[in-house]
Amino acid sequence: MNINFTLIAQAIAFAVLIWFTVKFVWPPLLTAIETRQKEIADGLAAAQEGKSALEVAAKKSEVTLNEAKQKASEIIGQAEKRGSQIVEDAKGTAKTEGDRILAGAKAEIDQEVNRAKEGLRSQVSALAIAGAEKILRKEIDANAHSEMLAKLAAEL
Amino acid sequence: MSTEHAEQALTPSSYITHHLSFNAKPIGDGSFWVLNYDSFIMSVLLGIVVMGLIWWVARSATTGVPSKGQAFVELIFSFVDEQVKNIFHGNRHSFIAPTALTVFLWVLAMNAMDFLPVDVMHHFVYAPLGLEHWRSVPTSDINTTFALALAVWILMIYFSIKVKGLGGWIHELFYAPFGGAKFFKPKSAIGFVGLLLSPLLFVANFAFNIIEYVSKPLSHSLRLFGNMYAGEVIFLLIGLWAATGLTGTIFGAILGAGWSIFHILIVALQAFIFMMLTVVYLAMAHESH
Numbered sequence: 017m018n019i020n021f022t023l024i025a026q027a028i029a030f031a032v033l034i035w036f037t038v039k040f041v042w043p044p045l046l047t048a049i050e051t052r053q054k055e056i057a058d059g060l061a062a063a064q065e066g067k068s069a070l071e072v073a074a075k076k077s078e079v080t081l082n083e084a085k086q087k088a089s090e091i092i093g094q095a096e097k098r099g100s101q102i103v104e105d106a107k108g109t110a111k112t113e114g115d116r117i118l119a120g121a122k123a124e125i126d127q128e129v130n131r132a133k134e135g136l137r138s139q140v141s142a143l144a145i146a147g148a149e150k151i152l153r154k155e156i157d158a159n160a161h162s163e164m165l166a167k168l169a170a171e172l
Numbered sequence: 173m174s175t176e177h178a179e180q181a182l183t184p185s186s187y188i189t190h191h192l193s194f195n196a197k198p199i200g201d202g203s204f205w206v207l208n209y210d211s212f213i214m215s216v217l218l219g220i221v222v223m224g225l226i227w228w229v230a231r232s233a234t235t236g237v238p239s240k241g242q243a244f245v246e247l248i249f250s251f252v253d254e255q256v257k258n259i260f261h262g263n264r265h266s267f268i269a270p271t272a273l274t275v276f277l278w279v280l281a282m283n284a285m286d287f288l289p290v291d292v293m294h295h296f297v298y299a300p301l302g303l304e305h306w307r308s309v310p311t312s313d314i315n316t317t318f319a320l321a322l323a324v325w326i327l328m329i330y331f332s333i334k335v336k337g338l339g340g341w342i343h344e345l346f347y348a349p350f351g352g353a354k355f356f357k358p359k360s361a362i363g364f365v366g367l368l369l370s371p372l373l374f375v376a377n378f379a380f381n382i383i384e385y386v387s388k389p390l391s392h393s394l395r396l397f398g399n400m401y402a403g404e405v406i407f408l409l410i411g412l413w414a415a416t417g418l419t420g421t422i423f424g425a426i427l428g429a430g431w432s433i434f435h436i437l438i439v440a441l442q443a444f445i446f447m448m449l450t451v452v453y454l455a456m457a458h459e460s461h
Binding site: 031 | 199200205206207208211212216219236238250265267269270274278310313319322
């Protein structure tokens with residue numbers, strides 16, 4: 017168990033090893049580990065950010081959806097109102113038109129009746145004249161009495 | 173037991189003496205100028221292999237997904253870094269943490285040489301190479317452990333002076349841990365005696381610090397040396413028993429395996445303790461009292 021020169025040789029070897037580790041081994045490992053740690057931390061932070069952004073977006077979409085629903089129901093209500101109004105209007109128009117058509121038809125019928133009456137009148141007068149002619153053939157001169165007969169026909 | 177002993181009388185003490193002899197060659201005059209080639213070559217070789225492997229991984233270290241090798245190295249790195257972080261609260265990355273890594277891995281590798289079976293190595297490796305004496309475990313050489321402890325000791329003083337300045341360091345030698353003498357107006361006879369005796373505090377402080385500075389490298393180096401040396405001796409004793417016949421061989425093998433397994437704990441634990449003490453001493457050097 018003698019202390020000898022080995023002591024110094026080993027101490028020098030130790031010093032060289034420490035220098036080597038300080039210079040070449042430790043820094044790259046430290047850089048690699050610290051960079052990775054930072055990357056992981058950044059990734060986690062980004063994930064958290066994304067999560068909160070998603071929450072905000074979900075809330076926003078819900079609000080938008082509700083708005084859209086409300087608007088849709090509003091529009092539907094308006095449309096129903098407008099529809100019933102249109103139906104009412106149509107009913108009114110139809111009634112007016114119907115009345116107009118009815119009045120027209122009535123007027124035509126009246127006209128027709130008048131015309132028929134006119135025809136009938138002239139026919140009746142002709143018949144009456146024919147009848148009277150037949151009855152009075154002998155005593156009444158058609159020519160002498162035609163003026164009177166025409167007056168009669170006009171009175172009918 | 174190997175055949176190289178055949179020509180000499182094979183006694184238990186000659187066996188143990190043979191295995192505990194260093195491959196020591198004089199490199200100058202006097203008993204100090206001797207180099208234990210086995211300790212030196214084994215430790216340098218292990219240092220190159222271990223730190224070289226780490227360097228090889230560190231050189232191509234990626235910040236992305238690490239390979240298995242890199243993950244393993246990073247595991248060791250983080251383990252050492254975590255220990256240093258808990259003890260030392262300065263910029264550990266510039267020196268102390270890498271030093272701790274070096275100490276831990278190097279001492280671990282040197283301790284682990286204890287697992288090499290002594291007789292097998294002598295018979296099949298060292299004797300064919302013409303090495304009559306060759307000890308595989310550099311840390312069972314007091315020179316190695318003392319070299320490490322002494323280097324740490326010098327670093328300790330260096331950091332002490334660097335942090336506190338030469339004046340601050342010398343001041344601390346005399347003023348810590350008990351505090352220094354104070355001039356005060358004595359109010360009684362006892363106070364007057366106290367005033368007269370107070371310079372003795374400098375003596376007490378200095379003596380205390382000297383004892384601390386001497387005991388630190390001694391306990392640091394002798395703890396590791398003692399553990400590894402004792403481990404080696406026990407392997408030799410088991411080897412002795414194994415040479416006594418069939419029963420001895422069987423029980424020697426069982427005991428040898430058992431001691432090897434237990435020794436895994438000692439090897440790792442002593443390397444860890446040596447690293448922790450290194451870090452603690454260097455951290456203490458940074459603290460001023």
